[in-house]
Amino acid sequence: MKATQQLKDEHEGIKIMLRILEQVCRQLEAAGNLNKGHFEGILEFLSVFVDRCHHGKEEELLFPALIAAGVPKEGPVAVLLHEHEMGRNYVKAMSQAHAAYLAEDGSSSEDIVQNARDYIALLKDHIEKENKVLFVTADSRLSEKTQNRLFEGFETIEAERIGVGRHEEFHDLLEKLSGIYLNSKASGSGIHS
DSSP states (O other): OOHHHHHHHHHHHHHHHHHHHHHHHHHHHHHSOOOHHHHHHHHHIIIIIIIIIIIHHIIIIIHHHHHHTTOOIIIIIHHHHHHHHHHHHHHHHHHHHHHHHHTTOTTHHHHHHHHHHHHHHHHHHHHHHIIIIIHHHHHHHSOHHHHHHHHHHHHHHHHHHTOTTHHHHHHHHHHHHIIIIISSOOTTOSOOO
């Protein structure tokens, strides 16, 4: 498997979680309640799987390989790095709003929804840029040997960042929450290596 294909597959799982998060926001707005365990699972998925693992693979291995292959650092790579940072800020704001919600702060529901929706919009656009531009560029500029080396590095990052068995736990979380919020299974969610 190409390294870029692994990242595309992970994007599919991330898009499912974004759909789940949107449904959680709708439920929070309509009924005023939020399942604590579900939302904490979503936040963990976003901070650990999306940011530490998936974005870690891009920031530490893919982006430097692209820069070495002649892709300008100031161009698409800089934009994507900035978007990663924006995403971290939205997840942090959602976490803080969730803590306030648990402390029964009445305005926190609006903060959760606003930050979640901003994050969803950011990530949907970000994923499209990567899938349709960045990964196409990577596939045309990076040799098979480089792709293989990246793939091996991705596996190392995954083992170090999320640990053995966590990938499967995140897949199970997607399955569970898809069944609850999307009335579907997340089969083919793309987060398995």
